[in-house]
Amino acid sequence: MQNQVPQGKHWLDKVIDGIDKWQAKYQIKQLHVDDMKTPSGRVHTGALRGVLLHDLVAQVLRERGFEPKNTYVFNDMDPMDGLPAYLDPAVFEPHMGKPLYQIPKPELDHCGIDLRQASKEELVDLQNAKNFAEIYAMDFIHAFRALGCTQEIVWSHELYESGAMDQHIRTALDSVAKMRKIYQDVAKYTLPERWYPFQVICPECGKVGTTLVTDWDGEQVTFECQANKVTWAKGCGYTGKISPFGGTGKLLWKVDWPAHWAAMGVNVEGAGKDHSSAGGSRDMANAQCDQVFDITVPFNIPYEWILIRGAKMSSSKGVGTSAREFTKLFPPVVGRFLFASRNYAQVIDFDPTTMAIPDLFDEYDQGARLAWGVEEGDQRLARAFALSQVGRAQTQSFLPRFRDLALWIQYPEKDLEEEFAKVKGEALTEVEKALLEERKHYAEIWLTNYAPSEYQLRPRAEMPEEAKTLSAEQRAFLLELRDLLTERKGLAPADLQQEIFNLSKSSIGPKKAFESIYLLLLGKKAGPRAGWLLQATDEALLSRRFEEITKL
Numbered sequence: 338m339q340n341q342v343p344q345g346k347h348w349l350d351k352v353i354d355g356i357d358k359w360q361a362k363y364q365i366k367q368l369h370v371d372d373m374k375t376p377s378g379r380v381h382t383g384a385l386r387g388v389l390l391h392d393l394v395a396q397v398l399r400e401r402g403f404e405p406k407n408t409y410v411f412n413d414m415d416p417m418d419g420l421p422a423y424l425d426p427a428v429f430e431p432h433m434g435k436p437l438y439q440i441p442k443p444e445l446d447h448c449g450i451d452l453r454q455a456s457k458e459e460l461v462d463l464q465n466a467k468n469f470a471e472i473y474a475m476d477f478i479h480a481f482r483a484l485g486c487t488q489e490i491v492w493s494h495e496l497y498e499s500g501a502m503d504q505h506i507r508t509a510l511d512s513v514a515k516m517r518k519i520y521q522d523v524a525k526y527t528l529p530e531r532w533y534p535f536q537v538i539c540p541e542c543g544k545v546g547t548t549l550v551t552d553w554d555g556e557q558v559t560f561e562c563q564a565n566k567v568t569w570a571k572g573c574g575y576t577g578k579i580s581p582f583g584g585t586g587k588l589l590w591k592v593d594w595p596a597h598w599a600a601m602g603v604n605v606e607g608a609g610k611d612h613s614s615a616g617g618s619r620d621m622a623n624a625q626c627d628q629v630f631d632i633t634v635p636f637n638i639p640y641e642w643i644l645i646r647g648a649k650m651s652s653s654k655g656v657g658t659s660a661r662e663f664t665k666l667f668p669p670v671v672g673r674f675l676f677a678s679r680n681y682a683q684v685i686d687f688d689p690t691t692m693a694i695p696d697l698f699d700e701y702d703q704g705a706r707l708a709w710g711v712e713e714g715d716q717r718l719a720r721a722f723a724l725s726q727v728g729r730a731q732t733q734s735f736l737p738r739f740r741d742l743a744l745w746i747q748y749p750e751k752d753l754e755e756e757f758a759k760v761k762g763e764a765l766t767e768v769e770k771a772l773l774e775e776r777k778h779y780a781e782i783w784l785t786n787y788a789p790s791e792y793q794l795r796p797r798a799e800m801p802e803e804a805k806t807l808s809a810e811q812r813a814f815l816l817e818l819r820d821l822l823t824e825r826k827g828l829a830p831a832d833l834q835q836e837i838f839n840l841s842k843s844s845i846g847p848k849k850a851f852e853s854i855y856l857l858l859l860g861k862k863a864g865p866r867a868g869w870l871l872q873a874t875d876e877a878l879l880s881r882r883f884e885e886i887t888k889l
């Protein structure tokens with residue numbers, strides 16, 4: 338049957354069409370895609386939206402022969418202006434106000450990063466991180482590298498120390514009158530009398546958030562380190578003069594952004610929704626490109642959020658809330674596919690506690706079949722599949738459906754390779770077997786952490802509420818079953834199945850008997866074959882559960 342879904346252009350191709358026209362209009366020679374982030378603590382999943390968007394843009398530009406630069410800036414000159422809950426205030430309070438790259442990193446065990454699934458390489462990188470900014474940046478870098486992102490990393494403090502910012506710092510300091518007008522016109526904000534867009538790192542106490550520049554003579558700035566400039570840090574009172582060049586301080590954030598563009602030659606940078614409002618930081622930056630730094634306003638892609646929902650994630654385990662944890666939910670290609678398949682202007686609303694993960698796998702598989710030409714339909718999905726192939730591209734093969742796998746994996750009697758061979762109609766190839774193994778890993782993660790209860794077919798750790806509905810005769814049967822299991826320990830699953838059947842026939846009959854086993858272990862009326870299920874169930878759990886029957 339012909340699929341009637343409209344087959345428009347993929348949104349990324351439309352974005353690149355726009356860049357193409359824009360580049361011709363402004364006669365841009367070298368395209369430079371960039372994005373940035375302040376590494377002030379564990380990086381949330383939301384920050385992945387920007388990274389993936391920019392990397393996908395660079396990817397399609399490369400496809401079209403543009404050879405863009407592709408960078409990611411960590412704003413590690415920014416001051417620490419808040420303390421994440423997982424950090425010890427006794428250790429970090431004294432560092433409030435210092436630039437993030439000047440603050441010692443927390444110990445690995447107390448840094449708030451969930452290291453349970455960290456690879457050896459990740460641990461080494463985190464261990465070798467030189468400072469506070471770097472440990473959280475490194476954690477984030479590993480997360481987006483896992484999704485195939487290839488950005489070159491730029492550390493803002495190195496850019497300042499290299500002198501690359503000097504000329505733009507001078508321009509900014511010389512342009513206070515223009516800045517004043519921009520703040521007024523764009524943000525409707527009247528700057529105070531003595532205002533300069535620069536903050537010195539206090540040579541006395543090392544803080545940058547507490548200093549105020551009060552004069553600029555063309556060579557040096559005069560500054561004060563004020564006790565009460567901000568509520569979150571206390572300055573030391575030092576006053577003095579210093580050259581603003583070579584990393585002695587930084588531009589104020591709203592000026593720092595376009596100054597980075599000027600220094601690096603950035604001309605494609607999307608802004609997240611939080612910066613894109615009228616009169617917001619993006620408008621401010623654009624006005625400065627025009628009126629202060631004399632560069633072309635970078636091509637903007639105002640992008641939407643990714644929202645991660647689910648009660649489980651915000652409370653008990655916190656799984657999936659950080660970028661690192663989110664990337665552990667799927668294979669890299671499927672994670673990248675999520676971003677490639679969603680238009681940048683639409684919110685991605687993702688709740689792993691629903692069927693969102695199996696649905697995503699289904700969509701990915703459909704994209705694959707469309708790309709391989711074995712199914713007809715919306716070619717945009719095929720395009721998203723192609724763009725998500727990191728490392729070696731997935732060759733045409735049978736894809737074991739994730740939700741079936743997640744279900745069958747809980748049936749100890751099932752041989753998964755055989756089951757999927759039945760679906761496929763012939764034996765799985767080596768590639769398909771490897772894919773099956775990979776999906777098993779992610780199915781386990783889903784089942785353990787997120788799957789809705791109707792997908793949970795493994796013995797529950799606690800007595801299921803439903804077990805209370807067991808009748809007196811069913812309880813009696815279960816106690817007989819306990820004796821059977823004790824007497825005939827080590828029985829093969831098939832033999833055990835037969836023994837249970839025999840036992841049931843002499844008492845309550847097979848239907849009620851098997852139902853009682855499922856109610857007791859799973860809280861359900863059906864499940865995997867009982868002989869296999871019982872043999873696969875942890876012995877301690879089983880004897881505890883039988884014990885509990887007597888107390889029901």
Ligand SMILES: [Zn+2]
Nearest residue numbers: 539542562573
């Ligand atoms: Zn100071």
